[in-house]
Amino acid sequence: NAGVTQTPKFQVLKTGQSMTLQCAQDMNHNSMYWYRQDPGMGLRLIYYSASEGTTDKGEVPNGYNVSRLNKREFSLRLESAAPSQTSVYFCASSELAELYEQYFGPGTRLTVT
Amino acid sequence: GNSVTQMEGPVTLSEEAFLTINCTYTATGYPSLFWYVQYPGEGLQLLLKATKADDKGSNKGFEATYRKETTSFHLEKGSVQVSDSAVYFCALWQAGTALIFGKGTTLSVSS
Numbered sequence: 001n002a003g004v005t006q007t008p009k010f011q012v013l014k015t016g017q018s019m020t021l022q023c024a025q026d027m028n029h030n031s032m033y034w035y036r037q038d039p040g041m042g043l044r045l046i047y048y049s050a051s052e053g054t055t056d057k058g059e060v061p062n063g064y065n066v067s068r069l070n071k072r073e074f075s076l077r078l079e080s081a082a083p084s085q086t087s088v089y090f091c092a093s094s095e096l097a098e099l100y101e102q103y104f105g106p107g108t109r110l111t112v113t
Numbered sequence: 114g115n116s117v118t119q120m121e122g123p124v125t126l127s128e129e130a131f132l133t134i135n136c137t138y139t140a141t142g143y144p145s146l147f148w149y150v151q152y153p154g155e156g157l158q159l160l161l162k163a164t165k166a167d168d169k170g171s172n173k174g175f176e177a178t179y180r181k182e183t184t185s186f187h188l189e190k191g192s193v194q195v196s197d198s199a200v201y202f203c204a205l206w207q208a209g210t211a212l213i214f215g216k217g218t219t220l221s222v223s224s
Contacts, residue, residue: 043214059211092157100204106155107155
């Protein structure tokens with residue numbers, strides 16, 4: 001099993017460009033999450049999907065959109081990238097019954113210039 | 114609201130030294146508490162957990178005890194190794210809420 005996979009691993013964007021970060025999990029988990037990690041800030045939840053067909057905002061949703069494409073895949077879109085969105089982005093998944101035990105992907109390092 | 118505070122790093126130790134990373138929390142009711150670890154270049158992974166007061170979570174030689182009276186969940190290891198070098202996150206969860214992480218503490222162990 002690959003667990004949680006994310007693409008791309010690295011990306012550089014110019015201000016105003018758009019892009020989609022892809023995430024897939026092969027553990028048959030119901031819930032999926034997107035976080036951003038910034039120095040000194042820990043992890044902050046951007047959006048989550050408790051189950052297929054539902055999405056909800058987390059702590060820092062502004063500037064982002066998400067799509068739960070199917071049970072396996074959960075994508076994060078930046079419509080108009082800003083330098084403040086320079087960060088490392090992590091996708092995670094969990095079972096509904098154990099929402100606290102989250103499995104993380106390796107991350108995408110995004111730089112917006 | 115709920116929050117987690119953990120000691121700022123970096124923590125720098127020699128191999129075989131004793132490790133303590135402090136974590137305190139603020140929450141109503143009885144949250145579950147966790148330590149996650151992030152090795153260089155990887156995502157986070159669950160290290161240990163405790164779901165009620167006085168529980169002790171343990172894994173890979175690490176331990177933490179859920180102390181409700183002091184609202185703490187300090188991480189300890191008796192003898193650290195170079196391979197323990199990582200960032201450690203304390204986290205809190207209650208039903209109906211998101212998992213809340215502390216800011217992380219970087220541990221660097223030298224041989």
